[in-house]
Amino acid sequence: MKTESLKIIGMTCAACAxxxxxxxxxxxxxxxxxxxxxTEKMVVQYDxxxxxxxxxxxxxxxxxxxxxxxxxTKAIAVPISGMTCAACAxxxxxxxxKLEGVESVxxxxxTEKANIKYNPKATRLSxxxxxxxxxxxxxxxxxSSNKVDEDKARKEKEIKVLWTKFIVSAIFTTPLLFYxxxxxxxxxxxxxxxxxxxxxxxxxxxLVQIILVTPVIIxxxxxxxxxxxxxxxxxxxxxxxxxxxxxxAVIYSLYSTYRIYMGDHDSVMxxxxxxxxxxxxxxxxxxxxxxxxxxxxxxxxxxxxGLAPKTAIVIQDGRExxxxxxxxxxxxxxxxxxxAKIPVDGEVVEGYTSIDESMLTGESIPxxxxxxxxxxGASINKNGSIKFKVTKVGGDTALAQIIKLVExxxxxxxxxxxxxxxxxGYFVPIVFAIAIIASVAWYLxxxxxxFSLTIFISVLVIACPCALGLATxxxxxxxxxxxxxxxxxxxxxxxxxxxxxxNTIVFDKTGTxxxxxxxxxxVIASGEIGRNKLLQIAASAEKGSEHPLGEAIVKGAEKxxxxxxxxxxxxxxxxxxxxxxxxxxxxxxxxxxxxxxxNIGLKHLEGESDRLxxxxxxxxxxxxxxxxxxxxAVADVVKDSSAKAIKRLHDMGIEVAMITGDNRRTAEAIARxxxxxxxxxxxxxxxxxxxxxxxxxxxxxxxMVGDGINDAPALAQADIGIAIGSGTDVAMESADIVLxxxxxxxVPAAIQLSKSTIRNIKQNLFWAFGYNTAGxxxxxxxxxxxxxxxLNPVFxxxxxxxxxxxxxxxxxRLRGFKPH
Numbered sequence: 001m002k003t004e005s006l007k008i009i010g011m012t013c014a015a016c017a018x019x020x021x022x023x024x025x026x027x028x029x030x031x032x033x034x035x036x037x038x039t040e041k042m043v044v045q046y047d048x049x050x051x052x053x054x055x056x057x058x059x060x061x062x063x064x065x066x067x068x069x070x071x072x073t074k075a076i077a078v079p080i081s082g083m084t085c086a087a088c089a090x091x092x093x094x095x096x097x098k099l100e101g102v103e104s105v106x107x108x109x110x111t112e113k114a115n116i117k118y119n120p121k122a123t124r125l126s127x128x129x130x131x132x133x134x135x136x137x138x139x140x141x142x143x144s145s146n147k148v149d150e151d152k153a154r155k156e157k158e159i160k161v162l163w164t165k166f167i168v169s170a171i172f173t174t175p176l177l178f179y180x181x182x183x184x185x186x187x188x189x190x191x192x193x194x195x196x197x198x199x200x201x202x203x204x205x206x207l208v209q210i211i212l213v214t215p216v217i218i219x220x221x222x223x224x225x226x227x228x229x230x231x232x233x234x235x236x237x238x239x240x241x242x243x244x245x246x247x248x249a250v251i252y253s254l255y256s257t258y259r260i261y262m263g264d265h266d267s268v269m270x271x272x273x274x275x276x277x278x279x280x281x282x283x284x285x286x287x288x289x290x291x292x293x294x295x296x297x298x299x300x301x302x303x304x305x306g307l308a309p310k311t312a313i314v315i316q317d318g319r320e321x322x323x324x325x326x327x328x329x330x331x332x333x334x335x336x337x338x339x340a341k342i343p344v345d346g347e348v349v350e351g352y353t354s355i356d357e358s359m360l361t362g363e364s365i366p367x368x369x370x371x372x373x374x375x376x377g378a379s380i381n382k383n384g385s386i387k388f389k390v391t392k393v394g395g396d397t398a399l400a401q402i403i404k405l406v407e408x409x410x411x412x413x414x415x416x417x418x419x420x421x422x423x424x425g426y427f428v429p430i431v432f433a434i435a436i437i438a439s440v441a442w443y444l445x446x447x448x449x450x451f452s453l454t455i456f457i458s459v460l461v462i463a464c465p466c467a468l469g470l471a472t473x474x475x476x477x478x479x480x481x482x483x484x485x486x487x488x489x490x491x492x493x494x495x496x497x498x499x500x501x502x503n504t505i506v507f508d509k510t511g512t513x514x515x516x517x518x519x520x521x522x523v524i525a526s527g528e529i530g531r532n533k534l535l536q537i538a539a540s541a542e543k544g545s546e547h548p549l550g551e552a553i554v555k556g557a558e559k560x561x562x563x564x565x566x567x568x569x570x571x572x573x574x575x576x577x578x579x580x581x582x583x584x585x586x587x588x589x590x591x592x593x594x595x596x597x598x599n600i601g602l603k604h605l606e607g608e609s610d611r612l613x614x615x616x617x618x619x620x621x622x623x624x625x626x627x628x629x630x631x632x633a634v635a636d637v638v639k640d641s642s643a644k645a646i647k648r649l650h651d652m653g654i655e656v657a658m659i660t661g662d663n664r665r666t667a668e669a670i671a672r673x674x675x676x677x678x679x680x681x682x683x684x685x686x687x688x689x690x691x692x693x694x695x696x697x698x699x700x701x702x703x704m705v706g707d708g709i710n711d712a713p714a715l716a717q718a719d720i721g722i723a724i725g726s727g728t729d730v731a732m733e734s735a736d737i738v739l740x741x742x743x744x745x746x747v748p749a750a751i752q753l754s755k756s757t758i759r760n761i762k763q764n765l766f767w768a769f770g771y772n773t774a775g776x777x778x779x780x781x782x783x784x785x786x787x788x789x790x791l792n793p794v795f796x797x798x799x800x801x802x803x804x805x806x807x808x809x810x811x812x813r814l815r816g817f818k819p820h
Contacts, residue, residue, distance in 0.1 A: 001031065004053060006042045008035060010065040012226060012239050012287075015428045019230065023063035024056055038473030042067065064229045074326075076125070078114040079140040080107070080132060088137065095135035099123050114139075120394075125326050141324070159291045166284040169219040173277040176212035179205075180274035202268040206257040209273040213250070220246075220280035236428040242283055244432070245460035245793065246276040252453055270450050272457075278794045279461055289805045307378040308399055312343035315387065332390045336381045344377040345392035353384030402489060402740075416472060416497055416761055423769075427463070431776070435459035438780035454790060458779035462796035463772055471764035474811035479757035482817050487725070487740035488750045495736035499720050499754030501701045505649060505747065506680070506692060506714070508706035509660035509667065510548055512724055512744070513674060514636035516707070518548055520556030521617055522633035524608050532562060534630045538622055540565040541580040541589050549618060550578075552634045575661060575684035577620070588623040592663060593682070595621050600628055613665030616673065643674045645744035648820070650675070652748060655700075659683055659691055659714070688714035705747055722747060749819035756817050764807045771803045 008020055017035040020042065024033040029050030035042045044056055053069065060067035083089060089107035092114060096105045101122025107114045116128060129139040183198055198205045217224075220242075227243030230236050249272040259267035313320050315333045325343055328334070333349065336342055342355065354366035357379040366382050369375060375388050377397045394400065439456035443449065476493045483490045490496050507513050525531045539557030542550035543564055557564070569581040576597070577590015588594060592609075595602055600623045602609065609631060612619045617633040646656050657678035660667050667681035680691050688704075692714050695702045704711070704718035715721030715735045723735030724742045739746040775796070784790045 001045060002048045003043065003045045004056075004069075006044065006053075006056065006060070006067040006069060008040050008042050008060060008065050008067055010226065011035075011037060011040060012222075013037070015236065016065065016230070019233070020060050020063045020065050020067075023059045027051055027055060027059055030056075036473050038477055062233075064226065064233055074120050075115070075117050076128075078116060078128070078132065080112055080114055080137050081140055082137040083107075083112060091135050092132055092137055095131045096128055099127060099131055102128070120326070125324070155291070159288065162284060162288040162291055165219040166281065166288050169216040169277070169281040169284055172212050172215045173274075173281040176209060176216070176277045177274045179212065180209055180271065198268040199265065202260045202265045203257075205268055206253075206260055206271055209253075209271060210257065213273040213277045216277040216280050217246075217250070220284060223280070223283070236432060240428060241431060241460040241463060242279065244435075245457040246279050248453060248460075249273070249276040249279075249457055249793070252449075272453070272793075275457065275793045279457075279796075282794070282798050286802070286804055289808075307341075309341040309343050309378070313337075328390060328393055330390050330393055333387055334390060335385065335387050336375075337385050338381060338383050340381050342375045342377055342379045342381060342388075344390050345397045346375055346388035346390045348373050348375060348386050348388045351384055351386035353386050354382045356380040356382055402484065415494060416758070416765075427772075431459065431463040434463075434776060434780060442781060451790070454793060455779070455781050457793040458791045458796045459776060461793050462775040462779040462791070462799055471768045471807050471811075472761050474808055475757050475760045475764060475814060478811050478814040479753060479760070479817075482814060483750065483753050486746070486749060486753075486819065488746055488753065489738040489740060490750070490753075491736050491738070495720060496754050496757055498701075499703070499737065499751050500758045502654060502703045502720060502751060504655045504657065504695055504700040505703045505705060506657045506659050506695065506718070507676075507744075508688075508704075508711050508714075509658055509662065509670065510636060511707045512705055513642045513658060513670065513676075514638050516548060516636065518552040518618070518634045518636040520552055520632060521635045522612060523556075523630070524605065524633075525630040526605055527627065527629055529624065529629045531630075532560070534622060535560065535632065536562045536565060537582060537587060537624070537629075538589055538620075538632050540567055540582055541570075541578060541587050543567065548636075549620060549634050553620075553632060556632075574686070585624050586626070588626075589620060591620065591661075591682075595623065595628070598623070598626065600626060602628060604628075605631055610665060613663055614669055616666060616669035618662050618666050638670060638673055639744060641744045645747055646675045648745070648748040649751075652751065654751070657695070659688055686713070689717040692717045703747075703751075705744075707742075722750065745819075752819055753817060756814060760811060760814055764810055767810070768803065768807055771799070775799060775803075 008017075011017055011020070014037050017037040021033050021035040024030055024042065024044055027046070029047040031045040031047070033042060033044045042060070046056070057067040080092065083092070092107045093105050096102055096114065096116060099118070101119040103117040103119070105114060105116045114132070118128065132139040223239045223242045224247070227236075227239035227241070230240045231244075253271045253273045253276075256267040256270040259270075309325060311322050311324055312328050312332075313335045314323050314328060315321075315335055320335055328344055334343060334346065338353070348369050348371050350371065352368075352370055354368050355375060356366045357376055369386065374391075375386075376399070377392075378399045392398070395404070435456050438459055439452040442455050443452040472493070476496060479496055480490050490499075510516050510518075520535070523531050523535050525534045529537070535553070535557050539554045539562060542553045565582050567580050567582055568584075569579075571579045573579060573590065573594060576594040577588065580587045580589075588598060588600070592602065600621075602621065605621075605628060609619045609621075612631070612633040615635075617635040619631045619633050621631055622629045649656055655677050656675075657680055658667065658671055658676045659680040661683060662670075662681055664679065664681040667679045670676075671679045683691055688706075688711065692702055692704055696717075696719070702718045703720040703722055704714045705722040705724070706712075706715055707724035711723075715723060720737060721735035722737045722739060725738055725740040737750050739750070779791050779796055781790060
């Protein structure tokens with residue numbers, strides 16, 4: 001199975017998204033296809049053996065739109081020195097085009113630049129430079145085209161084109177409206193010059209209006225080309241409604257002009273050119289405002305992309321060379337000076353500094369970095385010079401992964417969006433039916449053709465599925481972007497929606513509620529073995545273990561300069577402890593369960609064990625040759641934010657549980673410190689998911705918060721899995737939400753963000769549905785039926801444009817979200 005993301009060009013409303021989605025879903029081998037109107041992206045999952053991208057593109061094209069792959073190719077402009085004539089340019093083109101992966105190369109002798117499109121997976125930038133050098137010329141510093149800049153340029157061009165079209169149509173519509181309506185304005189009609197009187201020269205009056213409306217129709221030509229094409233393909237959209245409505249007005253007016261020409265001067269009162277002009281102008285204004293607002297919804301992504309530095313100082317043969325970021329490779333050693341940005345991810349090999357990682361984690365306090373510590377690309381080096389070895393470049397860096405995560409989330413659909421999608425899919429054909437039925441019904445009831453036409457145009461123009469299509473995706477885009485700013489990475493619309501329903505949160509103890517850096521607090525020896533010997537045996541046994549408690553014992557022995565003994569056999573007993581052989585003795589080290597399983601009596605140390613557990617310490621028992629030799633107690637410090645976060649969750653009405661492999665007494669002591677409601681103690685790693693399942697069986701909506709590999713199944717089982725950013729890649733992969741700065745206060749913040757976003761979506765859907773529910777009956781003449789006024793098509797157009805803009809404006813309010 002392959003999942004591909006394609007950019008869909010040419011969509012104007014939610015019905016367009018539905019049409020392209022439908023066309024792709026019909027293809028054999030397509031498992032799922034989802035089009036997001038706000039991001040203009042299609043995510044399609046398909047069987048590679050039955051289908052390829054070209055067939056998908058073809059299906060989208062047949063539906064009337066264009067599908068473009070998310071660029072695998074890079075476009076670069078390389079300035080070149082040393083060219084003396086057009087033949088030099090040709091020589092460079094020849095040399096570069098021979099390289100594998102180069103799609104096109106065009107050298108402009110006048111600007112002294114080579115514009116190259118290439119696949120970075122097939123060839124490197126340095127190879128292109130070498131090819132230019134071998135041809136006898138010099139490649140200067142490269143001006144790489146940036147995806148953000150490309151996207152920004154495309155959006156800006158789209159906005160500029162729409163504004164230009166609106167201004168052109170407004171320039172012609174204003175005199176058209178005055179010319180057509182002036183004679184109806186009370187007080188003004190008596191003092192008008194003769195040429196503004198329709199009865200003075202009816203034919204000239206009609207011809208002037210035709211001249212004025214023509215540039216407006218040309219400015220809005222896309223409504224007609226796209227709209228009528230969609231009708232022919234039997235998937236009408238918003239443009240179809242506008243095209244049909246305004247065409248009806250213009251065609252009827254042209255027929256009236258013909259009647260005037262034939263001598264029927266009364267037909268001058270049946271001209272509707274100004275309606276068509278004003279409708280197109282208002283809708284172009286609405287589309288312009290909509291494009292501006294849609295551009296703002298993806299600002300979070302642009303901010304993230306803009307964080308990456310453009311160059312890096314690479315150490316090569318002892319020299320410092322500044323290279324474009326695209327040329328940095330894994331294994332390079334990079335120098336970063338104070339105040340500079342870290343270019344890519346890596347590991348410190350020389351120097352000491354503190355680094356501000358707030359742009360990625362939201363954590364304002366700079367983090368100290370020594371040799372061996374990891375550094376993240378786009379973070380800022382504060383005070384010392386460091387050298388680090390590059391471990392990740394390009395799409396593998398933490399910043400690139402975050403950007404991809406946020407992009408995927410913004411392109412995803414929440415379940416609540418499916419309702420709007422279904423409605424949008426059926427909406428336009430239903431509106432056509434209502435427009436025809438309403439206009440025919442009024443005509444049959446004895447009303448004039450003009451009256452029936454007004455009804456037909458008003459219904460078509462006021463009913464627009466745009467607001468419905470934008471209601472959910474825009475809120476999700478702003479919500480997930482805002483989360484990224486606070487270091488809360490939400491992986492999709494589904495997770496964002498589900499989070500607001502959570503009523504129970506299960507926290508893993510070690511590394512989540514506690515710091516995850518346990519220390520030895522007590523060593524209690526029993527019998528012949530002394531305290532230091534006991535700690536020495538325990539540390540030697542745990543030397544091969546990766547358990548945090550085992551590591552604490554090893555560190556404790558190292559602090560006291562105890563020498564490690566040779567271990568002959570080692571066996572881990574998951575969830576219980578370990579069994580080893582040291583100096584010919586069988587050693588057991590683990591929890592009470594392990595001792596009970598091996599029938600080792602604990603009675604004479606029972607009191608000590610209970611005391612340690614009641615103090616929140618974890619007692620670990622040591623048995624030598626099946627006799628209890630003592631207890632080593634290890635304690636983990638509770639995080640500062642744990643109690644505050646749990647109190648905030650209680651204030652939100654959420655029940656909090658803690659899950660741990662620790663014994664019950666220890667777990668309950670920690671639970672008391674932080675205010676936990678429910679303790680799930682002595683749970684084996686493999687049983688954590690089952691505990692989550694039990695809570696779900698009680699009809700609870702459960703979120704699981706964890707950081708370790710053993711938390712991954714429970715994170716996947718929970719309704720929402722929340723991974724602590726400092727945790728393992730496996731835990732972060734299994735989770736729906738990732739907290740980059742490992743602060744538990746971000747758990748309530750994530751739920752607040754979810755609630756704010758869902759509230760915003762519901763408001764948007766209410767306005768979108770409410771507007772259409774109220775607007776269509778009004779346009780169909782409901783008020784007129786009871787003696788009220790008839791809705792003018794011009795006001796219908798204004799209302800339609802306003803509906804989309806109001807939904808987008810409401811979604812943009814989320815940009816002001818701040819966690820309490």
